[in-house]
Structure formats: structure tokens, C-alpha cells
Amino acid sequence: MKSIKVYGPGCKRCETTVEMVKEAAASLGVEAEVEKVTDPKAIAMAGVMSTPGIAIDGKLVHSGGLPDAAKLAGWLQG
Amino acid sequence: MSADITSSPQRAPRPDWVWHLGVLVFVVVWWLVYQQLIPASEWITALFPIDRHSHTGEAVAFFFYDVPKVMMLLTLIVFAMGVVRSYFSPEKTRALLSGRREGVGNVFSAALGIVTPFCSCSAVPLFIGFVSAGVPLGVTFSFLIAAPMVNEVALILLIGLVGWHVAAIYLIFGLSIAIIAGFIIGKLHLEGWLQDWVRDIHSGANTATVLDEERLSMVDRYRLGIEAVREIFSKVWVWIILGIGMGALIHGYVPQDLMMRVMGAGTWWSVPAAVLMGVPMYTNAAGVIPIVEALLGKGAALGTVLAFMMSVIALSLPEMIILRQVLTLRLIAVFIGVVASGILAVGFLFNVIF
Numbered sequence: 001m002k003s004i005k006v007y008g009p010g011c012k013r014c015e016t017t018v019e020m021v022k023e024a025a026a027s028l029g030v031e032a033e034v035e036k037v038t039d040p041k042a043i044a045m046a047g048v049m050s051t052p053g054i055a056i057d058g059k060l061v062h063s064g065g066l067p068d069a070a071k072l073a074g075w076l077q078g
Numbered sequence: 079m080s081a082d083i084t085s086s087p088q089r090a091p092r093p094d095w096v097w098h099l100g101v102l103v104f105v106v107v108w109w110l111v112y113q114q115l116i117p118a119s120e121w122i123t124a125l126f127p128i129d130r131h132s133h134t135g136e137a138v139a140f141f142f143y144d145v146p147k148v149m150m151l152l153t154l155i156v157f158a159m160g161v162v163r164s165y166f167s168p169e170k171t172r173a174l175l176s177g178r179r180e181g182v183g184n185v186f187s188a189a190l191g192i193v194t195p196f197c198s199c200s201a202v203p204l205f206i207g208f209v210s211a212g213v214p215l216g217v218t219f220s221f222l223i224a225a226p227m228v229n230e231v232a233l234i235l236l237i238g239l240v241g242w243h244v245a246a247i248y249l250i251f252g253l254s255i256a257i258i259a260g261f262i263i264g265k266l267h268l269e270g271w272l273q274d275w276v277r278d279i280h281s282g283a284n285t286a287t288v289l290d291e292e293r294l295s296m297v298d299r300y301r302l303g304i305e306a307v308r309e310i311f312s313k314v315w316v317w318i319i320l321g322i323g324m325g326a327l328i329h330g331y332v333p334q335d336l337m338m339r340v341m342g343a344g345t346w347w348s349v350p351a352a353v354l355m356g357v358p359m360y361t362n363a364a365g366v367i368p369i370v371e372a373l374l375g376k377g378a379a380l381g382t383v384l385a386f387m388m389s390v391i392a393l394s395l396p397e398m399i400i401l402r403q404v405l406t407l408r409l410i411a412v413f414i415g416v417v418a419s420g421i422l423a424v425g426f427l428f429n430v431i432f
Contacts, residue, residue: 009400011199040403041275044206049168051200064167064195065305 002032002076007043008052013066014038017052020072030076097297105154112150119143137330144239144322144368151238152231152318152364153307159230160306163195164299168204170194175221176212180264183217188256191224198226198397205404209272210279216264222401223417224256227392231310232363239371247428248384255388255420262416271409310364317365325368334377341378343432348382349425353418356389366390380432385425392417 004021008014018036025032037043046055050064054075061075119142128134171194175187196204201222208218228249236245269277294302341348359366366387373383398410405413 007203009199009202011197040202040206041279043203044210044279047207049172049200049204049207050195050197051203063169064200 002030003057004032004034005037005046005055006034006052007037007046007048007055007063009040009043010038011051014052017054017066020067020069021054021076024069024072025076028073028076032076094295094297097300101300108150108154112147115143115147115150119146133330137326140329140372141322141326144325144371145319147238148235148318148322148364148368149315151234152310152314155230155234156307156310157303159193160303161299162193163306164294164302166190166194168194168196168207171221172208172211172213175208175217178213178217180214180216180261183214184220184257184260184264187213187217187220187260188224188228188253191221191256192228192230194221194225196225198394198400201397201400202403205401206276206279209276214264215269215272216260216262218260219263219413220256220260223259223392224253226394226397227256227388228252229363231314232367232391235363235367236370239367240374244374244380244384247380248387251384251424252388252392255392255417255424259413259416259420263412266412268409268412271406271412273404273406276404314364318368321365321368325372328369328372328376332372332376337373337376337378341373341382343379343381343429345379345382348379349385349422349429352382352386352425353389353393353421356386357393357414358395359390363391379429381425381428381430384428385421388421388424389418392421 002025004025006014006018006021008017014036018034021032022034024030025034037046043051043053046053047060048063052066053063054061054067054072056075056078062071119139122142123130123135123139126135126138128138130139171190174190175183178186205218205222208221209215233245233249236242236248339345341352370383370387373386374380393414398414401410401413
């Protein structure tokens with residue numbers, strides 16, 4: 001079970017990222033709990049400076065812009 | 079088996095030279111099409127049952143020339159800047175700025191504001207990221223003022239629609255305002271006017287999480303450029319069409335003597351009025367520059383128009399509301415006051431000179 005956090009104040013790209021992560025996890029058969037973090041304080045504390053950011057099991061793997069689909073799959077399987 | 083999650087199945091990767099060639103061909107075709115815009119717009123205008131030299135004719139010709147011209151300029155430049163921006167990131171910019179002294183730091187910061195990828199929706203995390211890493215408050219403000227105000231979209235539209243000299247003036251004075259306003263805010267030592275929780279992060283808590291730097295190939299950078307173009311078009315095309323439509327109406331219908339009286343250099347109150355009008359207007363460079371062109375064409379004074387444009391882009395209400403999460407109202411008031419004074423100064427200066 002992976003714990004995935006998507007950091008973003010609620011812009012359109014952040015929503016898209018959440019969907020991408022969910023779909024990727026489902027299609028790869030990776031069990032994952034996806035949480036959306038919208039609190040600016042929490043976003044800042046996670047070290048995310050450009051949103052959306054993605055952290056998997058507490059490790060920040062991506063920040064700024066939509067994630068690349070192939071890379072996303074890599075993070076989920078790693 | 080990592081590729082089958084994309085919506086379109088991935089083909090075998092093209093070799094790099096196909097990409098380089100593709101970019102080259104694109105630029106050549108772009109250039110050829112761009113040369114044909116005036117004849118094409120005249121041809122389209124001639125299809126309408128209107129007199130070419132009437133008000134309506136002028137407005138229609140303006141619209142059909144400017145819309146494709148702006149779209150084409152945007153495509154090329156946003157792509158190029160998307161590639162350039164891939165060499166920069168907020169994290170790298172922060173590293174370059176942290177611990178830098180004020181003064182030099184403000185100059186660096188404003189310049190980096192042009193090339194660092196920035197979206198006002200992540201202004202808050204960026205602000206905190208900067209301040210918590212020891213970037214002085216005033217230097218952070220220089221960045222936050224320059225990043226939205228001086229950007230490639232604004233500059234290219236100015237070059238394309240108004241002329242390179244106005245673009246150069248905008249670049250120089252936009253940067254000056256960002257540098258000086260940030261410097262002043264730094265000198266006022268307003269760190270105490272941040273929201274409490276921001277101060278707490280500032281004084282202790284570390285945000286040392288660092289993202290592993292990805293290595294990008296040239297093809298990755300092209301892809302980022304294409305992505306940037308897609309995003310600009312999905313976001314700003316409505317503004318461009320509205321802006322050019324407004325510009326076309328001004329071109330065709332607003333009487334020249336009225337414009338001279340209201341926005342001419344002889345009317346001192348036109349500069350503050352332009353700044354005030356600009357604040358609640360929420361559009362971006364793409365929407366406001368066609369209006370700027372039309373206003374100038376009708377005899378509005380350069381200083382007044384520059385003040386209007388800077389105010390629309392740099393002092394936007396939605397951005398203030400976003401920044402309210404990290405700044406107290408007092409600090410926002412100082413920020414608006416300092417930037418607005420800078421814009422007023424630029425406006426008056428140009429109305430006196432020209």
C-alpha cells in the first residue's frame with residue numbers, strides 16, 4: 001500500500017494530476033491511497049515550490065507541471 | 079511495461095535528428111506563412127460586403143490581421159521560452175538567490191523572474207520556499223513583481239503590435255520597478271508583517287526536501303516547449319480574441335479627439351486613473367496589449383498607456399487574494415503602494431518626455 005500525496009492549491013492542473021495518479025495506479029495494479037493536499041502551509045512544508053507536486057511514501061518525486069506518464073509509472077512501481 | 083498507461087499508445091521513440099529537423103521545418107514554414115498575413119487579411123476583409131475604408135472595414139481588417147499575427151508570434155515565442163525555461167526551475171533560482179545581499183540580490187531576482195517558470199497559482203508555495211531558504215523578503219518581492227509583469231508574452235506582443243522601442247522601454251522600466259520596489263520593501267524590514275505561520279517556518283523549521291534533479295535531453299526540452307504552447311493556448315486564447323476585439327472596436331469607432339482629451343499627455347489625472355482602472359481588470363499581457371496598440375494608435379499618451387498596462391498585469395486583485403494567505407493586509411497595502419508609485423512615476427515620466 002503506497003501513500004501518495006498530491007500537493008496543489010486546487011488549480012486545474014492539480015486536479016488532472018490527481019486523476020492521472022489514480023488511473024496510473026489502477027492500471028498498474030498498485031495499491032495506493034491518493035490524498036490531495038491543498039493547505040498552502042502543508043504544501044510549503046513539503047518543500048514544494050511549484051505545484052502540482054507529488055510525494056510517494058513521504059518522498060517528494062515531482063514538482064511543477066503535469067507529471068510525465070512514463071515517469072509516473074516508474075515512481076509507482078519503484 | 080511502463081508505457082501502456084498513456085492515453086495514446088506510445089510509438090517507438092523517434093530519433094533525435096527527426097525532432098531537430100521538425101523544429102527547423104516548423105520555423106521555416108512559420109516564417110513563410112507570417113509573410114503572407116497582410117495579403118491574407120485584406121483578402122478576407124474584401125469578402126465582406128463593407129467599404130474597406132469605413133469604420134467597420136478598418137475594424138474588420140484589424141481583427142483579421144491581428145488575431146493570426148498574435149497567435150503565430152505566441153506559438154513561436156512561447157515554444158522557444160518553454161525550451162529556455164527548462165534550464166531553470168524555482169528550486170535553482172532559490173539556490174541562486176538565497177543569502178544574497180539586497181541590492182545585487184534584487185537585480186538578480188528581477189532578472190531571474192523573467193526566465194523562471196512561474197504561475198500565479200503557486201505564488202504562495204514559491205513565496206514560502208524563497209523566504210524559508212533565506213532569500214531576503216525584499217529580494218523575494220522583486221521576483222514576485224517581475225515574474226508576472228516582464229514576460230515573453232508581453233514583450234513579444236509589444237514588439238509585434240506596437241514596436242520594439244516600446245517593448246524595450248517596458249522591459250527596462252518593468253525591471254526597474256521590480257528591483258526598486260523590492261529594494262524599498264526590504265529596507266522597510268517588514269518581516270514582522272508576514273502571517274504568523276509563515277514567520278514560524280521562516281525562523282527554524284527546515285524545508286530541506288530537495289527534489290532529485292532530472293536530466294533532460296534536448297527532445298525533452300522540445301516537448302516542454304510544445305506543452306507550454308498548448309497551455310498558453312488553452313488558457314489565453316479567449317483573452318486574446320477579446321482583447322483584439324476590443325482593440326478593433328477602439329480602432330474603428332473611438333473618435334481621436336475624445337481619446338486625446340481623456341488619455342492624452344496634457345491630462346495629468348489620466349495616469350492615476352489608468353492605474354486605478356488597471357487593478358480590478360483581470361487579464362494578462364495577451365489580452366491587454368492589443369488594447370494598448372489601439373489606444374496608442376488613437377493618440378493616447380505613451381506614459382498613460384504604459385501605466386495602464388503595467389497596472390493591469392502587475393497589480394491584479396486575484397493575485398493579491400492569493401498572497402493574502404502569507405501576507406498581512408498591511409504588508410499587501412505597502413506592496414500595492416510601492417508598486418503603484420513606481421508605475422505612476424513611469425507614467426508621468428514618459429508623458430513628460432514624449
